Structure formats: structure tokens, C-alpha cells
Amino acid sequence: MAKNIFIAIAFLTGLGLIFIGARFMISPEIAEAGYGINFNEQHDYSFHYIKGIRDLFTGLLICILMLSKQTKALGLTLLLGTVIPLIDMFIVLSKDYNGFAQAIPHISAIIICFFCGIFFLRNNNVKKTDNTGFAKVIRSVDTNEDSTIEYNIMPGEKTPWHYHNLFSETFEIVRGTLEVGLKNQVYQKKTGDIVTIQPNEKHYFHNTSNDDCLIKVTISPGNKNFENALLILKGLAKDGLASTSGVPKKLSDLALFIYLNNSRMVGPQKIAETLFNYLAKKAIKRGRLEELELKYCRGSFIGDFNFV
Structure with a gap:
């Protein structure tokens, strides 16, 4: 009031x-x-x-x-x-x-x-929460054809316009609301809504609410790198190594996330793809990817949930 x-x-x-x-x-x-x-x-x-x-x-x-x-x-x-x-x-x-x-x-x-x-x-508009990062692999490509990951999108967290060329994504809003851009349209999705994004379809999401949004995404065909990308991203957020919009603070970690996530840029951002590819390859050579996978993708914990 x-x-x-x-x-x-x-x-x-x-x-x-x-x-x-x-x-x-x-x-x-x-x-x-x-x-x-x-x-x-x-x-x-x-x-x-x-x-x-x-x-x-x-x-x-x-x-x-x-x-x-x-x-x-x-x-x-x-x-x-x-x-x-x-x-x-x-x-x-x-x-x-x-x-x-x-x-x-x-x-x-x-x-x-x-x-x-x-x-x-x-009384800042964004609610503070202890569980700043959560991701759980429900089904892995290791044992299934598809990958299914459940994770939360924090208030203010967003992605730029992008697309994937290796797989389709099906998002189910488990809890909360989410703004989703698909092609040239913007949709406001709520609990129970499902959105399927085909390969090469440009899209973005943005949590414009004051509460976190829990979603379940299924990748078809499954992709191990995508699974690890989300586990790493939420692990970095939990450790305070990502901004409130969900972007890793270290440029090399961001480059690795983009590489693992199979994200392809659109518009003026596409110019940066060459730089990110270079930074990702350099980070892999010096062992940063292996370090992140060991820390966040093998029996690590975020919040009260065990990474599979």
C-alpha cells in the first residue's frame, strides 16, 4: 500500500x-x-x-x-x-x-x-533472494536423445537477440512470467505456457517481473555443451561472478558460454562473433573451460539442488 x-x-x-x-x-x-x-x-x-x-x-x-x-x-x-x-x-x-x-x-x-x-x-524494485542461481539437468544427452534442463531466470535477467543452428528449444514456464521475443514478435508468457523455437529462429527472453521465473527447456537433439553452459552460467551467478542481468563478468567466461550455448548473434552484435570465438578458443587452451566444468558440472550444488 x-x-x-x-x-x-x-x-x-x-x-x-x-x-x-x-x-x-x-x-x-x-x-x-x-x-x-x-x-x-x-x-x-x-x-x-x-x-x-x-x-x-x-x-x-x-x-x-x-x-x-x-x-x-x-x-x-x-x-x-x-x-x-x-x-x-x-x-x-x-x-x-x-x-x-x-x-x-x-x-x-x-x-x-x-x-x-x-x-x-x-525499497529497490528487484527483490533480493539467496538462490541467485539454480539449474538442474533432468534428462541428459548422455542417456537420452534430448536434453531437458530446469533453471530459474532472475528478475532483470535477459539475453540479446540470437539463434541456434544445432537444435530446437521448447520452453515450458513452470512458475512466474517471462517476456519472449520470437522472430519479430514479443510475447508475455505465464505459468503453464509452452514456446517452441526452431533452429535458426531468432529469439530472446527477459524477466521483466520482480520475481524469478522457473522454466524447463528441452533441447532436441540433445546437446551436452548446452547442458554445461547453463550449469556454468548459474554457478557463476551463485558465486557472484555474473551481473544481475545474467551476464558473466569475465569476458572470457562470456565467450565460453556463447560457444557452449551455440548462440549465434544477429544485427550489429554479429560483428563481435569473431572476437568471442577467439576468446573462447584461447580460454579452452589455457584450461578455463575444464576448470569451470569441474567446478559446476560434476556433482556441484547450487542452492538446494544437486547438479546431475
Whole structure:
């Protein structure tokens, strides 16, 4: 309940700043009076326009951060932005013709910016969880024609557009929701939904929710490298060696994941394929792949689940 209230206040603050900024641009004298000063501008509204564009930008920034759920950035913007209404208040109160009443709007803005900023910084949009990485091979190509792996996709975790040319993928959403891009369409999938991606079909996934998404993927024909790629990726995440979006922090580990995963890039990213191939081969030669497989693919544990 409290979160919804602060969200509404922040969004209305952004809209209010957009209105104030637009008013300074369109009706500078009216906006000047509302601000709380009397200035003999002699039809030169340069400073009014400067004030207007400042408020327009700030309001748009707050609304965009709010709509894109960039909670931490929004909190920092509001908290640091407290200095703006604070200085405005001092300017208004410095005028002999003003009293406390003219300072009330600026004091209100100080309170809103400060407390909303603190709230959003302390209540980050992404939930924290101890189980940052989980993957389990249910059926392996070692004993079956296909590979089936169950793993979780953390909030914010995503892949770029890519495709595979060695196998098809069938995703089943076991729990949660997931945004899936397939060909040129974007779909919102929920628990129980199944998506099949054929070889050479470009796709991506992105967990845009606040909760992890548990999926079961079947690779046909089975692929041992793909199995190991997911075990390694989730192992790195568990050990803090991957970003919140699921990308390995070391470039060589990322290159190895792309190699094992049979990922082929599309668009401008395709330029990087040659570099990743080189880095993967170099990492294999110096034993990094063997090190990762020994650590994460042979009886290792992530969370409460045993890797098969």
C-alpha cells in the first residue's frame, strides 16, 4: 500500500513539473507569479525559459524513470533534486514582499523529494533472494536423445537477440512470467505456457517481473555443451561472478558460454562473433573451460539442488 502511494506521489510530481515547466515556456509572467517573485523582465523572458526547460526536463526524467521501473535511479534523482526546491525556497523568502505562504509550495516539494527519494532507495524494485542461481539437468544427452534442463531466470535477467543452428528449444514456464521475443514478435508468457523455437529462429527472453521465473527447456537433439553452459552460467551467478542481468563478468567466461550455448548473434552484435570465438578458443587452451566444468558440472550444488 505504502509503495503504491509513493509511486503515485512521484509520478504526480513529475507531471506537475512538466506542467510548471510548460507554463514558464508558454505564460512566463503567470508562472513567475506562481513561483513567488516579481521580476521586471521588460518582455525579456530568457530566465523564465531557462527555468521552464529545467522543470520540463526534471519532470520528464522522473516520469520516465517511474514508468521504466528504474527505482534506484529514481530515488537518487529525487533525493539529489531536493536541492532545487530548497534553493527556490530561499530565493522566495529573500524577497521583502513575500511571507511564509509563498514558500509553502517549495517546502512541500522539499518534503516530497526527500522522503520519496529515501523510500525508493530503501525499497529497490528487484527483490533480493539467496538462490541467485539454480539449474538442474533432468534428462541428459548422455542417456537420452534430448536434453531437458530446469533453471530459474532472475528478475532483470535477459539475453540479446540470437539463434541456434544445432537444435530446437521448447520452453515450458513452470512458475512466474517471462517476456519472449520470437522472430519479430514479443510475447508475455505465464505459468503453464509452452514456446517452441526452431533452429535458426531468432529469439530472446527477459524477466521483466520482480520475481524469478522457473522454466524447463528441452533441447532436441540433445546437446551436452548446452547442458554445461547453463550449469556454468548459474554457478557463476551463485558465486557472484555474473551481473544481475545474467551476464558473466569475465569476458572470457562470456565467450565460453556463447560457444557452449551455440548462440549465434544477429544485427550489429554479429560483428563481435569473431572476437568471442577467439576468446573462447584461447580460454579452452589455457584450461578455463575444464576448470569451470569441474567446478559446476560434476556433482556441484547450487542452492538446494544437486547438479546431475
